[in-house]
Amino acid sequence: MSSLRRxxxxxxxxxxxxxxxGPGARPEVSAAPQPPAAxxxxxxxxxxxxxxxxxxEWVSVFDDPARDAWQxxxxxxxxxxxxxGSTVADLGTGTGYFVPYLSRAVGERGHVLALDIEPDMVxxxxxxxxxxxxxxxxxxxxxxxxxxxxxxxxDRVLVADTWHHIPERGAYVKKLRDAxxxxxxxxxxxxxLESKMGPPKQHRLAPEQVVAxxxxxxxxxxxxxxxLPEQYVVRGAR
Ligand SMILES: C[S@@+](CC[C@H](N)C(=O)[O-])C[C@H]1O[C@@H](n2cnc3c(N)ncnc32)[C@H](O)[C@@H]1O
Numbered sequence: 001m002s003s004l005r006r007x008x009x010x011x012x013x014x015x016x017x018x019x020x021x022g023p024g025a026r027p028e029v030s031a032a033p034q035p036p037a038a039x040x041x042x043x044x045x046x047x048x049x050x051x052x053x054x055x056x057e058w059v060s061v062f063d064d065p066a067r068d069a070w071q072x073x074x075x076x077x078x079x080x081x082x083x084x085g086s087t088v089a090d091l092g093t094g095t096g097y098f099v100p101y102l103s104r105a106v107g108e109r110g111h112v113l114a115l116d117i118e119p120d121m122v123x124x125x126x127x128x129x130x131x132x133x134x135x136x137x138x139x140x141x142x143x144x145x146x147x148x149x150x151x152x153x154x155d156r157v158l159v160a161d162t163w164h165h166i167p168e169r170g171a172y173v174k175k176l177r178d179a180x181x182x183x184x185x186x187x188x189x190x191x192x193l194e195s196k197m198g199p200p201k202q203h204r205l206a207p208e209q210v211v212a213x214x215x216x217x218x219x220x221x222x223x224x225x226x227x228l229p230e231q232y233v234v235r236g237a238r
Contacts, residue, residue: 050165052116055095055124062095070197070229076160077101079224079233080187085109086155089179091147092116092162093139096125102158103134113154114139115147146172149179157186161198164190164205173217173236180238186219188234195230207232 052058077098082088082105090098093114102112114125114137122139129137142148145168147157157176166172176186188210191198198204207223211234214221219236226233 052094052118053120055118055120058121059095059124062097067097071097071231072228073098073101075227076158076187076189076233077105079226079235080105080156080158080185082106082110082156087111087113087153087181088156088158089113089115089147089149089154091142091157091159091176092165093125094121094161096128096137096139098158098160099125099129099137100132100134103129103137106136108136110136112137113149115142117142117144146175147179149175151178152181154179155181155184157184158189159186160189161191163188163210164199164203169213170216173214173219176236177218177238182238185235185237186214187224188214188236189228189231191231197230207234210234211236 080088082102084107086106087110088102088106090096090102090112093099093116096114099112099114106112112134114122114129116122116125116139119141122141125137125139128134129139140148144166157179163169173186180186190207190210191204193201193204193206195204210232211221211223214234214236217236219238221234221236224233224235
């Protein structure tokens, strides 16, 4: 039995016990060297600067089939109103949990750009796309402080369970805004303050704060209506 399996309680208990981040953190994470403490931003929020270095250690968490029940990826992607043939970036793609859904949504003529700061996550998503025959997916390593996208090059950006990791979000929003085509939008999906899963409370962001951050960066933002039990969705439109 692997150490992961030996330590892994049922998925929800794992989430309740989480001390790091993600859909749930593996118990090993709390015993691992901790990332440097991030300083609070002007808003008082403490961004969770946490490394996800080895994809193979996270795939059982991020791609746990039990996650679908509360993450509701089809609903998230439906809320994004993705047009056939469009270009969508998945910022902080991780192991590419959302990538198959996005790939279907953009269709054969469209493109999915799977972006992450971790080279091993990008390696994993490249292999996943090949294995799952997702020919419209391109995975790229990006810097911590920007999505590395050309101006006016994408129609949608999904930021799932990742926005609270980004330290300088004020400057980051402006880079996202510049990367959007006319009619484009960013969708931030993150944990509610009340959720029984997700990162520790001091690392969470209220949806109203995300709206304010997107607005300050020049996007027209609103909290969307959805049926996610643990999370909210904020849209920031160009
Ligand atoms: C909790 S995981 C979420 C993965 C995926 N979105 C999902 O929902 O399964 C956060 C991911 O964001 C990545 N990440 C953190 N900061 C980032 C940044 N500034 N730019 C791009 N990716 C980032 C991490 O490496 C990690 O893979």
